[in-house]
Amino acid sequence: MPDFHNITILGGGLLGGSLAMALAALENPPKVRLWARKEETVTEARDLGIDHVTGNLAEAVREAQLIILAVPVGAMTALVTRCLDAGLAENCLISDVGSVKRLPHLAISPLLRGFPVHFIGSHPMAGSERNGLSAATPTLFQNAACLLTNDELAPAGLAADLEQFWKSIGCRTSWMSSAVHDELVARISHLPHIIAASAARVCLKTPSEGRFGGGGLRDTTRVAAGNPEMWAEIVIENREALAGLLQETIADLSEILVSLQAADQEQARQWLSTAKQRRDPLKPAQ
Numbered sequence: 014m015p016d017f018h019n020i021t022i023l024g025g026g027l028l029g030g031s032l033a034m035a036l037a038a039l040e041n042p043p044k045v046r047l048w049a050r051k052e053e054t055v056t057e058a059r060d061l062g063i064d065h066v067t068g069n070l071a072e073a074v075r076e077a078q079l080i081i082l083a084v085p086v087g088a089m090t091a092l093v094t095r096c097l098d099a100g101l102a103e104n105c106l107i108s109d110v111g112s113v114k115r116l117p118h119l120a121i122s123p124l125l126r127g128f129p130v131h132f133i134g135s136h137p138m139a140g141s142e143r144n145g146l147s148a149a150t151p152t153l154f155q156n157a158a159c160l161l162t163n164d165e166l167a168p169a170g171l172a173a174d175l176e177q178f179w180k181s182i183g184c185r186t187s188w189m190s191s192a193v194h195d196e197l198v199a200r201i202s203h204l205p206h207i208i209a210a211s212a213a214r215v216c217l218k219t220p221s222e223g224r225f226g227g228g229g230l231r232d233t234t235r236v237a238a239g240n241p242e243m244w245a246e247i248v249i250e251n252r253e254a255l256a257g258l259l260q261e262t263i264a265d266l267s268e269i270l271v272s273l274q275a276a277d278q279e280q281a282r283q284w285l286s287t288a289k290q291r292r293d294p295l296k297p298a299q
Contacts, residue, residue, distance in 0.1 A: 016174050017079040017106075018043050023092060024083030025049030025058055025066070027141060028110045030149030032081060033063050035182040038151045048073035057146050071099040078102060079178065081135075082109035082117075085246055090120045103129040106171045110137055112198060113250045114162045114191035122165050133175050134162035134191060137184055138202065142238040152183075159184035160198070162191045199254035206236050206244060207255070208262065213237040 020036065020043050022029045033047045046065045049055050058066040067073050074080060074096050082089050089109060096107075107130060111117055114134045121132045139157035141148055159179040163172050176186045189197070213234040217223050223230065248255055272280035 017178055019046075019077050019102075020044065020079045020081070021046045021048065021073050021077040022081045022083055023048045023070075023073065023096075025051075025054040025146050026083060027144050027146070027148045028137070028139070028153070029081070029083030030058060030061070030063065030146040031139075031151065031153035032083065032110075032182070033058075034149055034151035035154055037064065039181060046073045046077070054146060061146065061149070070095055074099055074101060076102050077105055079175070080105060080107045082107065082111070085243065086111040086113055086116055086250055087246060089117055090124065093121050093124050097124065097128060097130070101128070101130050104168075104171070105130045106167070106175060107132045108135045108175060110135060112136060112202070112247045114160075114194040116250055118162065118164045118191045131167035131171055132165065133167050133172060134164075134194070135175065135179065136160040136162075136194065136198070137179065138198075139184075140239075142236050144240045144243065154179070155183035157184050159186045160194050161186055161188050162194055163188065164191050195251050196254045199251050199258055203248055203251055203255055204258045204262065206239065207248065207259065209234050209237040210244075 022032055022045065025047060029047060029049075033045055036042055036045045044065070046067060047058055047063055048067055048070055049058060050068070052068055055066050055068045080096065080101075082092065084092060086109075089111070093107065107121065107125075109117055111134070114136060117134055118132070125132060137154055137157050137159040139153045141153075161172075161176060161179075176188075179186055216226075216230060216234065269281060269284050271277075272284060
């Protein structure tokens with residue numbers, strides 16, 4: 014375990030709860046506090062066996078060496094301001110689990126000026142179409158990619174410790190700028206969610222007919238079952254990277270439409286072959 018002996022997780026949802034469980038399962042676990050805004054979430058976490066849960070923010074962040082923001086990106090600025098008002102330890106590192114990175118860097122970094130506190134972005138590519146603390150599991154981060162962003166060049170030692178922190182719970186880490194991150198996840202995460210949602214909208218206009226579908230229908234639309242409120246925030250926050258990809262997708266679908274209208278089986282085969290060639294190297298989920 015790296016040099017973070019006191020860790021605070023702010024947010025009691027799927028990622029925050031799973032992170033608390035994963036850390037507790039380590040051979041030499043650090044001291045971990047989990048903060049949740051709602052008292053019912055605090056009670057639920059305790060019922061699940063998560064230790065050191067509180068609804069008191071000042072108590073949660075006291076002496077914390079690492080704070081993980083496991084809340085929606087739109088809530089991070091106000092929460093960091095409250096943490097600073099409560100008082101943070103010198104050289105405390107703040108990180109997060111948000112799906113976009115430019116906004117947290119732009120919003121959080123100015124708040125930290127004049128404070129001996131640093132921010133490095135984290136995005137563990139782990140999640141589920143299920144959400145909430147009831148879906149939390151200690152194995153959520155096993156073999157998940159974790160993308161790290163250090164746009165403000167926080168000290169190298171803190172960056173190394175944060176990378177080791179994520180590796181300790183099973184993540185594969187990579188470093189990049191926040192701009193590169195947002196463009197990447199728009200392609201590999203956010204656009205697939207939009208396409209799955211579109212497939213659900215078109216294919217399941219009569220939901221009862223879904224009982225006739227096979228694994229392909231379920232697999233293609235699975236992530237469309239995710240929280241619409243959360244995903245609406247994500248796609249709007251990353252709209253600049255997503256807009257061009259959506260236009261590219263519409264143009265690509267137009268190609269297969271042309272082949273159907275022309276009854277051109279060879280053109281359709283080539284279109285589908287390109288998809289297969291690009292999909293085949295993708296490893297199955299572990």
